[in-house]
Amino acid sequence: MTYSDVQGGYAGTGNINADPLFDDGPAGDFHLRPGSPCIDTGNNSAPSLPATDFEGDSRILDGDNDGVATVDMGADEFRVSNQAPLSPSNVSPSNGAMGISLTPNLRSSAFSDPDAGATHAASQWQVTKASGEYSGLVFDSGSDTSNLTSITVPSGTLTNDTTYYWHVRHQDNRGNWSEWSAETSFTTLAMPLSVTTTPATGISATAAKLNGEVTALGALDFIAVSARGYHSLGLRSDGALWSWGYNYHGQLGLGDTTKRLSPTQVGSDTTWVAVAAGYAHSLGCAPTGLSGPG
Numbered sequence: 001m002t003y004s005d006v007q008g009g010y011a012g013t014g015n016i017n018a019d020p021l022f023d024d025g026p027a028g029d030f031h032l033r034p035g036s037p038c039i040d041t042g043n044n045s046a047p048s049l050p051a052t053d054f055e056g057d058s059r060i061l062d063g064d065n066d067g068v069a070t071v072d073m074g075a076d077e078f079r080v081s082n083q084a085p086l087s088p089s090n091v092s093p094s095n096g097a098m099g100i101s102l103t104p105n106l107r108s109s110a111f112s113d114p115d116a117g118a119t120h121a122a123s124q125w126q127v128t129k130a131s132g133e134y135s136g137l138v139f140d141s142g143s144d145t146s147n148l149t150s151i152t153v154p155s156g157t158l159t160n161d162t163t164y165y166w167h168v169r170h171q172d173n174r175g176n177w178s179e180w181s182a183e184t185s186f187t188t189l190a191m192p193l194s195v196t197t198t199p200a201t202g203i204s205a206t207a208a209k210l211n212g213e214v215t216a217l218g219a220l221d222f223i224a225v226s227a228r229g230y231h232s233l234g235l236r237s238d239g240a241l242w243s244w245g246y247n248y249h250g251q252l253g254l255g256d257t258t259k260r261l262s263p264t265q266v267g268s269d270t271t272w273v274a275v276a277a278g279y280a281h282s283l284g285c286a287p288t289g290l291s292g293p294g
């Protein structure tokens with residue numbers, strides 16, 4: 001006798017002595033349970049191996065999900081269950097998060113599957129603008145075999161100051177999809193209140209860098225802005241005029257030629273009603289007429 005599970009043990013190749021983990025042995029149910037030592041431990045080249053087990057399951061099946069089909073010991077050929085993975089959950093961004101970038105990294109919980117040996121084969125990610133409405137999608141990764149538990153939404157997909165809803169599902173190595181995760185939402189960054197000029201032909205790298213350095217516009221309540229090449233002007237709702245940027249020609253109207261990386265008020269007048277920035281000069285309009293700060 002070989003390749004058998006014998007209580008008390010028995011000499012011979014492949015024989016084992018272990019609880020075979022029958023479903024209900026005393027009641028005559030000799031189905032193997034998951035984890036039984038009889039699964040995939042038989043001998044495929046045993047003489048007169050039947051094509052099916054006692055209940056018609058074909059022999060030989062891969063019962064331990066390792067990719068190699070090996071016959072089981074005993075009357076039963078264990079058939080691996082083929083259940084869907086557990087529904088993942090949305091990990092980040094956290095639900096309701098604000099100020100999220102336009103290329104957020106979406107992250108799901110880890111893959112989990114009730115079947116022994118199951119592995120994570122693919123995920124699918126979907127982003128929508130309408131809660132619970134996934135027919136008109138903003139983004140759909142499709143069946144994605146590389147971004148399994150996180151994905152970065154590609155640039156050009158999302159827009160500023162918008163609330164998005166998303167969900168994700170996991171697929172196991174047997175092709176089963178989980179249920180979709182419970183939807184969560186996030187809101188993208190508000191549109192930054194900065195004036196970015198499209199650099200004209202010939203604009204220097206210094207000017208482009210300066211545009212990138214300018215900060216701190218958020219607190220000012222500009223009702224009109226004008227920008228040209230190297231500098232910008234902002235008109236506040238109270239009639240005050242502010243300028244920032246490059247100042248080689250004194251175009252900021254501040255009485256010097258020092259560049260400003262954040263808005264600086266031009267004088268103390270609060271009578272400005274319109275502004276226009278030139279290439280190397282600025283014009284402001286007050287009710288009394290035209291005046292040039294720089």
Ligand SMILES: [Ca+2]
Binds near residue numbers: 064065
């Ligand atoms: Ca196997």
Ligand SMILES: [Ca+2]
Binds near residue numbers: 060061062070071
């Ligand atoms: Ca087997």
Ligand SMILES: [Ca+2]
Binds near residue numbers: 055076077078
């Ligand atoms: Ca069976």
Ligand SMILES: [Ca+2]
Binds near residue numbers: 083085113114172174
């Ligand atoms: Ca499974």
